[in-house]
Amino acid sequence: MTLQEPRLCQVSVGAGLLGNADGHYQKRFSDLRGLYADSAAFGRLLEERGQEVAYEVTSYTPGSRVSDLILGVTRMEPGKVGDEYFLTRGHIHARGDRPEIYYGQAGHGLMQMESPDGEVRILGIGPQSICYVPPFWIHRSVNLGPTDLVMMFAYPADSGQDYGIIERSGGMRVRILDDGQGGWKQVENPAWQPRSASEIAAILGGAA
Ligand SMILES: O=P(O)(O)OC[C@H]1O[C@](O)(CO)[C@@H](O)[C@@H]1O
Numbered sequence: 001m002t003l004q005e006p007r008l009c010q011v012s013v014g015a016g017l018l019g020n021a022d023g024h025y026q027k028r029f030s031d032l033r034g035l036y037a038d039s040a041a042f043g044r045l046l047e048e049r050g051q052e053v054a055y056e057v058t059s060y061t062p063g064s065r066v067s068d069l070i071l072g073v074t075r076m077e078p079g080k081v082g083d084e085y086f087l088t089r090g091h092i093h094a095r096g097d098r099p100e101i102y103y104g105q106a107g108h109g110l111m112q113m114e115s116p117d118g119e120v121r122i123l124g125i126g127p128q129s130i131c132y133v134p135p136f137w138i139h140r141s142v143n144l145g146p147t148d149l150v151m152m153f154a155y156p157a158d159s160g161q162d163y164g165i166i167e168r169s170g171g172m173r174v175r176i177l178d179d180g181q182g183g184w185k186q187v188e189n190p191a192w193q194p195r196s197a198s199e200i201a202a203i204l205g206g207a208a
């Protein structure tokens with residue numbers, strides 16, 4: 001049996017990038033249609049900054065098994081669409097029983113989580129805070145600050161991402177908005193549809 005080579009990856013906190021990575025993707029504002037509540041404000045953002053990077057991910061993938069850990073860094077731009085803070089698309093792991101950790105490096109924001117049956121949990125993320133996203137929680141990051149939000153992450157390499165779960169329910173259950181006093185508030189998303197008992201059972205029963 002040939003062992004994998006150990007690997008050192010340096011986090012560039014200022015640039016929001018992982019060194020010695022083997023993967024890199026960028027999501028531009030034009031890739032994020034349909035995510036935000038205020039479509040007029042999103043249209044203006046597209047006109048002004050549609051081709052700019054909204055967030056990017058650099059990562060190292062050592063293999064593809066449950067026993068391999070993908071690790072990487074996410075960098076999110078600061079800003080809002082109307083009153084709604086910039087966010088990632090969000091997903092549940094395609095193998096729903098796979099967890100993830102996030103370790104804040106710079107900036108501050110939130111990890112917004114939602115269980116299949118619609119429970120909501122929101123935890124703050126900033127430098128030196130580690131967020132554990134347990135199996136079966138849908139998760140999305142939100143940048144609340146005036147600067148880039150930079151987070152390290154790690155998850156089992158066979159997890160996969162399922163984005164359809166959020167689309168099918170009309171978005172996540174709550175939206176994270178500017179409260180007008182320098183902070184944030186969560187408001188119910190009126191378009192959100194609860195998942196059916198059979199969909200919930202399929203997600204929770206799909207554990208490998
Ligand atoms: O995949 P999304 O939901 O667009 O968001 C990007 C996020 O996905 C991951 O790349 C992988 O889970 C995260 O670490 C990152 O923060």
Ligand SMILES: [Fe+2]
Pocket residue numbers: 091093100139155
């Ligand atoms: Fe994830």
